[in-house]
Amino acid sequence: xxRYTNQQVAQIFNQIADLSxxxxxxxxxxxxYRKAADSIANLGRDINEAWQAGKLQEIPGVGPAIADKxxxxxxSGQMTFYNKLTAEVPPSLVEVLGIPEVGPKKTRAMWQTLxxxxxxxxxxxxxxxxxxxxxxxxxxxxxxxxxxxxxxxxRATDRVHMGVAxxxxxxxxxxxxxxxxxxxxxxxxxxxxxxxxxGDLDILVASGDPVGVMSAFRQLPQxxxxxxSGETKTRVRLLNGMExxxxxxxxxxxxxxxxxxxxxxxxxxxxxxxxxxxxxSLSEYSLxxxxxxxxxxxxxxEVYQALGLPFIEPELREDxxxxxxxxxxxxxxxxxxxDIRGELHCHSTWSDGQASIEEMALSAxxxxxxxxxxxxxxxxxxxxxxxGPERLREQRAExxxxxxxLHRLRLLHGTEVEIKGDGSLDFSDHVLAGLDFVVAxxxxxxxxxxxxxTARVVRAMRNPHVHAIGHPSGRxxxxxxxxxxxxxxxxxxxxxxxxxLEINAAPDRLDLDDAHVRRAVELGVRLVINTDAHRxxxxxNLLLGVATARRGWAGVEHIANTLPFEALLDRRKGGV
Numbered sequence: 001x002x003r004y005t006n007q008q009v010a011q012i013f014n015q016i017a018d019l020s021x022x023x024x025x026x027x028x029x030x031x032x033y034r035k036a037a038d039s040i041a042n043l044g045r046d047i048n049e050a051w052q053a054g055k056l057q058e059i060p061g062v063g064p065a066i067a068d069k070x071x072x073x074x075x076s077g078q079m080t081f082y083n084k085l086t087a088e089v090p091p092s093l094v095e096v097l098g099i100p101e102v103g104p105k106k107t108r109a110m111w112q113t114l115x116x117x118x119x120x121x122x123x124x125x126x127x128x129x130x131x132x133x134x135x136x137x138x139x140x141x142x143x144x145x146x147x148x149x150x151x152x153x154x155r156a157t158d159r160v161h162m163g164v165a166x167x168x169x170x171x172x173x174x175x176x177x178x179x180x181x182x183x184x185x186x187x188x189x190x191x192x193x194x195x196x197x198x199g200d201l202d203i204l205v206a207s208g209d210p211v212g213v214m215s216a217f218r219q220l221p222q223x224x225x226x227x228x229s230g231e232t233k234t235r236v237r238l239l240n241g242m243e244x245x246x247x248x249x250x251x252x253x254x255x256x257x258x259x260x261x262x263x264x265x266x267x268x269x270x271x272x273x274x275x276x277x278x279x280x281s282l283s284e285y286s287l288x289x290x291x292x293x294x295x296x297x298x299x300x301x302e303v304y305q306a307l308g309l310p311f312i313e314p315e316l317r318e319d320x321x322x323x324x325x326x327x328x329x330x331x332x333x334x335x336x337x338x339d340i341r342g343e344l345h346c347h348s349t350w351s352d353g354q355a356s357i358e359e360m361a362l363s364a365x366x367x368x369x370x371x372x373x374x375x376x377x378x379x380x381x382x383x384x385x386x387x388g389p390e391r392l393r394e395q396r397a398e399x400x401x402x403x404x405x406l407h408r409l410r411l412l413h414g415t416e417v418e419i420k421g422d423g424s425l426d427f428s429d430h431v432l433a434g435l436d437f438v439v440a441x442x443x444x445x446x447x448x449x450x451x452x453x454t455a456r457v458v459r460a461m462r463n464p465h466v467h468a469i470g471h472p473s474g475r476x477x478x479x480x481x482x483x484x485x486x487x488x489x490x491x492x493x494x495x496x497x498x499x500x501l502e503i504n505a506a507p508d509r510l511d512l513d514d515a516h517v518r519r520a521v522e523l524g525v526r527l528v529i530n531t532d533a534h535r536x537x538x539x540x541n542l543l544l545g546v547a548t549a550r551r552g553w554a555g556v557e558h559i560a561n562t563l564p565f566e567a568l569l570d571r572r573k574g575g576v
Contacts, residue, residue: 005047006040015091017037020085022111035354046221048074056071096111100148100151100480109134110122161507163544164198176205176216185206189201194315194548201244204247211231232247233245233246249285255298256284256285256286259300269319271303274309287306308327310331335549335558340369341568342369342371343373344414344530345531347374347376348376352385353533354534369409379426386418399413413435418443432463437468437572441471443474450486457485457490462497467500469499471504471532472485475509491523499573500526504531512527515552521553521554530545
């Protein structure tokens with residue numbers, strides 16, 4: 001009987017969610033399976049150990065019914081529910097569901113009407129013009145499906161987004177820090193630079209006992225297998241499927257090594273060139289003079305200082321002008337997580353959130369926020385249980401009641417209003433005018449052509465009641481490419497109208513991306529960093545949004561929710 005890994009169990013529950021959605025199960029049941037899959041994939045211990053200890057229900061999202069299914073799978077190698085579901089719905093349809101703009105209804109229609117069960121079959125049918133006969137399909141739909149299949153092929157990657165990589169890296173660093181022989185430990189590489197997606201993990205330790213550290217690392221509960229083992233470097237495969245490198249250096253080399261292994265390669269090449277001009281050679285261990293004298297650096301700042309540079313923050317190390325700016329003394333003072341005073345985009349159980357308004361508010365207040373906007377979805381986004389005008393009025397009464405029980409937090413009433421296919425909004429101007437903060441977003445029709453979807457967003461931005469555009473590109477990292485929207489035009493209109501653009505900190509979005517944040521900074525566009533939280537722990541993702549802003553060279557002055565409450569209200573749109 002096979003011993004299932006965390007990733008394999010998570011994949012099964014993700015497949016259950018996908019097949020259930022195709023079958024037409026209620027959305028909340030589908031979301032429950034996805035939540036369980038996400039928790040299992042990011043579990044910091046072997047799920048077999050949790051099962052044997054009787055602690056499956058301690059995993060977030062795993063209740064009695066799902067725990068029983070996991071237990072059956074781990075004990076017998078089979079799951080009756082999964083076998084029954086795959087007998088009803090062909091598992092290969094999951095690939096079809098992954099085509100951009102092909103949701104469960106279209107997948108079900110192609111399967112039940114034309115008998116199509118795989119990407120290859122769908123592609124052949126689309127090329128033959130057979131899909132257009134289905135209700136709700138047409139020549140444009142066929143073209144979009146073919147383009148989507150091509151995009152899927154080109155997007156194949158083993159990289160993961162920060163929501164997968166960061167928690168496990170933090171667990172590894174915490175575990176290593178507890179070892180008595182470890183003097184210093186940190187993650188490095190693309191994760192320390194907070195890149196949107198990560199290939200593998202790089203961790204650095206300083207210790208006088210590298211052999212002992214390597215041995216302890218290989219025995220951590222997060223480790224599935226050892227791929228390479230040496231005296232100062234070990235490579236392992238983790239339970240979540242990622243690979244991780246651990247390197248050990250002497251404490252006197254810590255600064256040089258942390259700088260080098262943080263990268264990026266292009267940044268490091270520029271530093272080495274700068275060192276050569278000054279008569280030195282720079283390596284991961286030290287700076288050497290022409291006489292072969294060696295200078296070791298215990299601190300990263302000392303490396304930059306020796307080269308005539310101020311300290312360059314890890315998020316900036318991409319060779320995008322940061323070294324030149326440092327030499328000129330013109331590096332920006334970057335925004336930090338401590339500068340953020342509130343959240344302007346979060347959800348509750350009134351739409352698709354997983355916590356009540358009061359739970360979200362109390363969590364925000366405990367984090368020291370000054371203000372929080374409840375911005376549940378509007379009515380046309382049916383799968384989220386979006387609110388119509390009447391429910392919106394009822395929600396305002398609850399927000400007012402919760403406000404009376406809060407000590408410091410100002411609780412505001414907003415909406416994430418849907419930008420419809422023609423650019424009109426889901427609520428009338430009269431309804432929008434009665435709200436404290438309005439985020440307008442596109443969730444459907446993301447495959448529209450460049451001119452159409454851009455005009456759609458621009459029309460929303462010109463509405464005086466729209467304060468911000470949510471997740472402007474519409475991308476979902478590793479799953480869905482950004483829409484064709486012309487972000488350069490959106491940035492220009494934002495500067496013209498004063499409409500804020502969101503840096504959405506959800507780890508599978510990070511949207512705007514860092515490149516467009518940089519352009520927004522240059523144009524003087526107002527940005528806002530939101531977590532788009534659907535449960536209290538989603539507020540933790542703020543770190544990723546702030547890091548994305550920092551990668552785009554944004555300072556406090558560029559981020560609207562660094563403002564005090566009254567100043568924010570004055571500057572919601574067009575204020576000075």
